Amino acid sequence: MRTTITVNGQARTLEVDPRTTLLDALREHLGLTGSKKGCDHGQCGACTVLVNGVRINSCLSLLAMHDGDQVTTIEGLGTPGDLHPVQQAFLSHDAFQCGYCTPGQICSTVGMLQEAADGWASKETGDLTSPAVLTDAEIRERMSGNICRCSAYPQILAAIRDLAGEPA
Amino acid sequence: MRPFTYERAASAQAAVKAVAENPGARFLAGGTNLLDLMKLEIETPTHLVDVGRLPFASAQETADGGLKIGGAMTNSKLAAHPIVRERYPLLARAILSGASGQLRNKATNAGNLLQRTRCGYFYDTAKPCNKRQPGSGCAAIGAPGGYGAIFGGSGACIATHTSDMAVALTALDASVETMTPEGTTRTIKVADLHRLPGDTPQVETELAAGELITAIAVPPPPPGGQAYAKVRDRASYAHGLAMVAVAGTRVALGAVAAKPWRAAQAQAALEAGASPSEAAAAETAQAGGEDRLAHKIALVRRLAAATIEDAQSRRQA
Numbered sequence: 462m463r464t465t466i467t468v469n470g471q472a473r474t475l476e477v478d479p480r481t482t483l484l485d486a487l488r489e490h491l492g493l494t495g496s497k498k499g500c501d502h503g504q505c506g507a508c509t510v511l512v513n514g515v516r517i518n519s520c521l522s523l524l525a526m527h528d529g530d531q532v533t534t535i536e537g538l539g540t541p542g543d544l545h546p547v548q549q550a551f552l553s554h555d556a557f558q559c560g561y562c563t564p565g566q567i568c569s570t571v572g573m574l575q576e577a578a579d580g581w582a583s584k585e586t587g588d589l590t591s592p593a594v595l596t597d598a599e600i601r602e603r604m605s606g607n608i609c610r611c612s613a614y615p616q617i618l619a620a621i622r623d624l625a626g627e628p629a
Numbered sequence: 630m631r632p633f634t635y636e637r638a639a640s641a642q643a644a645v646k647a648v649a650e651n652p653g654a655r656f657l658a659g660g661t662n663l664l665d666l667m668k669l670e671i672e673t674p675t676h677l678v679d680v681g682r683l684p685f686a687s688a689q690e691t692a693d694g695g696l697k698i699g700g701a702m703t704n705s706k707l708a709a710h711p712i713v714r715e716r717y718p719l720l721a722r723a724i725l726s727g728a729s730g731q732l733r734n735k736a737t738n739a740g741n742l743l744q745r746t747r748c749g750y751f752y753d754t755a756k757p758c759n760k761r762q763p764g765s766g767c768a769a770i771g772a773p774g775g776y777g778a779i780f781g782g783s784g785a786c787i788a789t790h791t792s793d794m795a796v797a798l799t800a801l802d803a804s805v806e807t808m809t810p811e812g813t814t815r816t817i818k819v820a821d822l823h824r825l826p827g828d829t830p831q832v833e834t835e836l837a838a839g840e841l842i843t844a845i846a847v848p849p850p851p852p853g854g855q856a857y858a859k860v861r862d863r864a865s866y867a868h869g870l871a872m873v874a875v876a877g878t879r880v881a882l883g884a885v886a887a888k889p890w891r892a893a894q895a896q897a898a899l900e901a902g903a904s905p906s907e908a909a910a911a912e913t914a915q916a917g918g919e920d921r922l923a924h925k926i927a928l929v930r931r932l933a934a935a936t937i938e939d940a941q942s943r944r945q946a
Contacts (some may be wrong), residue, residue, distance in 0.1 A: 462635060479635040479677070482664075502665050509731055515705075518731045521661050525635045526679055573730060581709045584725045584865070589714040605865035606729025 464528045468493065469537025475524065483527055484508045484519040487534060495535035495564045506607030509565040510534050516572025535564035538571065547571050547624060554620035558611030566607050570621055573603045595625035630667045637679045641808050641843055647678045649810035649839025656680050656841060658701060658737040662744040669752065671761055685843050688712065694849040700739030700842045704794065707738055717847065719855035719874050723797035726859045729866045739842035741794045742805065742822060746833045746887050748776055748788040759785045760830045775870055779916040779926055780886040786830030787918065789884045790823055791868045796883035797857055798845065799891050800874035806844040810837060823888035853877030854943030858936040860928060871929045875940035885929055895933065905941065909933035
């Protein structure tokens with residue numbers, strides 16, 4: 462079936478089997494292999510992309526469900542010569558080892574920081590009606606949908622803490 | 630995944646008609662549970678009707694001071710809604726206790742209620758399961774581990790409903806509003822939406838084929854404090870071993886039955902002046918199940934007592 466999505470600012474039309482997930486469309490049909498297939502069941506977060514600015518697991522979504530949507534992948538965030546601030550923070554803090562989960566971690570961080578900026582609470586938030594303050598416990602909870610098998614969690618936490626600024 | 634055809638529904642009426650007329654058809658909204666199960670070929674629909682963009686994606690205060698929540702609204706948006714955060718904090722906390730940020734951004738409120746009632750053996754296609762294949766047996770009964778029903782299980786199935794949101798909605802006495810294949814609407818209490826397994830564990834809800842949840846109606850919050858608690862094997866992003874929601878004197882338990890469990894005995898005890906631990910014990914006195922789940926009954930009793938106490942300490946002015 463025919464679906465049009467805008468990927469990293471560019472309109473792309475695909476004619477594919479309805480079974481095609483958004484992740485497979487990105488990787489196999491559009492050649493954007495930055496988004497990774499880890500578990501393929503929404504458990505690891507390696508496939509995280511931004512759809513209309515919101516982070517989702519691209520493995521648990523059909524391309525057909527996204528007709529007309531704006532998709533941002535790791536390739537659309539920054540380039541080697543012009544890194545996105547989240548990419549730079551991960552680099553500065555050595556927030557990876559093998560790197561397989563990293564595109565998902567970075568896309569998830571971009572989405573998570575926007576959620577916090579929008580005032581969304583988490584399970585760790587004490588007062589649900591106050592602005593979100595990204596303490597370490599908050600960052601860990603909000604990033605729990607991204608697994609790192611190399612266990613670079615202390616460095617990932619440090620990178621995000623840097624981006625979030627000092628908790629009040 | 631097995632092959633299927635896909636259509637985006639133009640209206641709720643069209644969606645209901647398309648699913649009611651085709652036994653192989655299923656509604657698709659966020660897809661976080663259905664697509665997961667389709668990849669494992671546990672769910673094998675031949676046609677998907679996408680209801681994710683139907684205009685039921687917001688929440689509004691009702692004239693009586695309650696809240697009407699769109700079935701196609703995402704879990705994240707509901708948890709972030711100002712009215713939910715101010716007046717139904719247990720609902721926000723329950724939603725935020727479930728899944729991950731990515732999944733909550735995709736999962737819808739109706740879809741959350743209609744996620745499959747399941748256990749690990751439902752996912753393990755090498756094992757018998759009366760839900761997957763009626764009559765094949767239940768691999769969960771007698772298996773090790775702490776998961777399983779302590780209320781309302783049967784010899785055919787002891788799977789529990791895993792939704793956090795449904796437990797809070799049950800404590801709040803919420804109802805779902807549906808569109809039926811006949812074109813009428815009906816209202817079902819969330820506490821009555823799911824069925825106990827009996828001999829037909831594959832039938833999980835009271836909904837007819839093609840019946841679509843369009844909204845969830847929550848009455849005004851009851852007097853008294855609210856609290857939500859969840860105990861699980863990991864600190865985050867895991868199904869609960871036990872969940873407790875308290876709204877005033879109304880108590881609901883999660884991960885203990887094939888449905889969000891309305892703890893009517895606990896409520897009656899609280900209204901008769903019982904202490905939190907007495908009220909919790911009144912409910913768990915009705916619990917049963919395999920001996921290996923005895924620790925779970927104690928866990929639920931203690932968690933319920935602590936959560937009732939927490940709610941009472943948050944009593945609203």
